[in-house]
Amino acid sequence: MKVLVIGPSWVGDMMMSHSLYRTMKAENPDTVIDVTAPAWCRPLLSRMSEVNEALAMPLGHGALEIGERRRLGKSLCAAGYDRAYVLPNSFKSALLPFFAAIPRRTGWRGEMRYGLLNDVRVLDKAAFPLMVQRYVALGCDKARIQHAQDLPQPLLWPKLAVGEDEKQATVASFSLNPQRPIIGFCPGAEFGPAKRWPHYHYATLAQRLIDQGYQVVLFGSAKDAETGEAILASVSEESRQHCCDLSGKTQLEQAVILLAACHAVISNDSGLMHIAAALDRPLIALYGPSSPDFTPPLSDKARVIRLITGYHKVRKGDAAECYHQSLIDITPERVLTELETLCLRLGV
Template sequence: MTRSLVIAPQWIGDAVMTEPLLRRLHAHGERLTVGAVPWVAPVYRAMPQVDEVIEFPFQHGGLQWAARRRLGRELHGRFDAAYVLPNSLKSALLPFLSGIPRRVGYLGEARVGLLTHRLKNPKNRPPMVAFYSALSGDREGLEHDRPALHLPPEAIEAALAAQGLQRGGYVVFAPGAEFGPSKRWPAEHYAQVAAAWPQPVLLLGSGKDSPVCEEIAQAAPNARNLAGRTSLAEAFALIAGARAMASNDSGLMHVAAAFGLPQVALFGSSSPHHTPPLNDRATIVWLKEDPQYQPPLDCAPCFARECPLGHHRCLRDLAPARVSALLQAASNA
């Protein structure tokens, strides 16, 4: 059996979109160990095909050469193959320093000598799931891959009990977006939907999202601000047990999709053609492709962290009444 180390991306949404790749590698007979930073590691613990998760002591930015060399010595001889999912130079260092004989990844950041099997970055990048799945060496059916996450029922029930909730008795909003403000539907719009919602509304996200979630909770008495107050594993369980979810284009959007949850996904500065929620129960809303919206959003998608034109029309003009109606339809489906 091939012993393989997978170097994970550092974003939750990207990590979710690697699941089909790991499923393909597992089907090939490979024993999978995933190396991930702590805030992404819980994603891989929700993938049954992963045998082991190693939490890296690395942070954003910098080579952190000493830490990588030390870990490389510890892992030396443990693996036959490595799959380097990020495109950065530093992400390819550990497999090289560990002496792993087969190292697979995309070309990028002058790391030719660090990889033994190199794929060219496509000129027109495909959807992210297919982009990652191609590292398996398979050529067929990549466009049909869909991520799936799994949690033990008892983990879901424990998270619900801690909040005094019943499965399907609440909805989840994820009003944050790690990338930046241009991907966030306005807090006052979320608050308007939450205030009229007949069930409890859980507001989930990281500690950075807590201020915007608190703004929503202050305007909607039935909304609970849990941003930064749960572990990522607990947030996963609360999403898995929800009736439905509304969110921006974010990591938690992809988590909800991987659990097959009815969801409404709100896009603005980014494109659902590149990172859609791969879920038959997802409703995508993007004013860019709404023929009734005028004047047309010629500026979208801009992929900027903040609106370059200062108007944020792509999300601000998305009416709360429309989102509420779509969420109601999703929760009753």
């Protein structure tokens, strides 16, 4: 069977979709899986052995452009796909497999998709509380799978592989100290400061870790450069040689390899958090108003710190620099203790 998956447009969601590909391959090893995705996702898909080909989606996030989607769909007609799985819930995401005339097109009921999809699933959110469960459920027989506990067990979590040679070469290319274990910090997050642990807490933790003999590497996009600079400026001058700010200075492929080389990772709720989890790194995930009840880090080596319960609207908050109070209240001492306990339990 040949399958086309219309993939998500966010890093974290793309990582969680790997559970669907792993499950399909485990149940039918002969399945050929192609995934459409933005070009920047291809470094992730290239490390998923279950994916045959990553097909670039040239249209920007949110762009309708029906004519271009029709052209792209028609160009796929000759590929001979038997099924399509549409992971996003939007109308536009269902257009490509429809124009490609793929016989069976599966997705959750979304905005005006009847006709575009001919295998429409009605989502019971209580039955499938996690996003990863909803992705995997699409690949299963809907008559057999009514609840999350009906899914193949254990659930196959996302898993990225990086070779030791790649790690060593990439660490050297960024002139990192091979004698000091790396602790990765991922201080950015979408939706602004409300989902971010304060930069001054990251700086305090960085100083403590450097004093213990580690080096700290800051990961993020160019949008996180200001936060990275603030963290770097807040550690002592003599410690800055052991704190490397790579915000906006790496390609995603390089960031994946360097995260794989980390002794451990501290992260906000972000796409990089999900990558670190898939790389099986000891991980401390810091949550505020966003909830780990829907998109937690999928790893036995991850620990979540959150001081509030339930869902809270993501907003700027009332405190300095617009950080959410629940994240301000997570102290560097708490994170350091959790990290030391986790690493001791894992023997790393």
